[in-house]
Amino acid sequence: MNPVVEDLPSRRAAWEALSDLYLDTDVSLSRSWRIEKLSESSYTITELEQILIDEIYPICKYNLLSVAGVWTGFDPVWLEGEILRRLASPLRCLHAFNIGRIPFP
Helix, strand or coil: CCCHHHCHHHHHHHHHHHHHHHCCCCHHHHHHHHHHHHHCCCCCHHHHHHHHHHHHHHHHHHHHHCCCCCCCCCCHHHHHHHHHHHHCCCCHHHHHHCHHHCCCC
16 A cells, blocks of 8 residues: 555545544445445555554544534545644554554454
């Protein structure tokens, strides 16, 4: 998989579809749209899973904890900025401790 900054157009589409999973609404209603959007991407299932866990989850997880979270969709400019900021962080070596990577039985 290409580095994020070299792959932004493709990444943006995947980010939009995957971030939809963290909306404060019934995300099953957009399942068909999400499947179509992700199947059009050049990413494998494994790569999409990596994008979800390493890029989307750390940014969007807090929306699920909010009393009145985002429910219409994340602002794509904000989402991209937050993801790129996190990936450029000098503390990125700690990203391996992302709780999204903890397997649950």
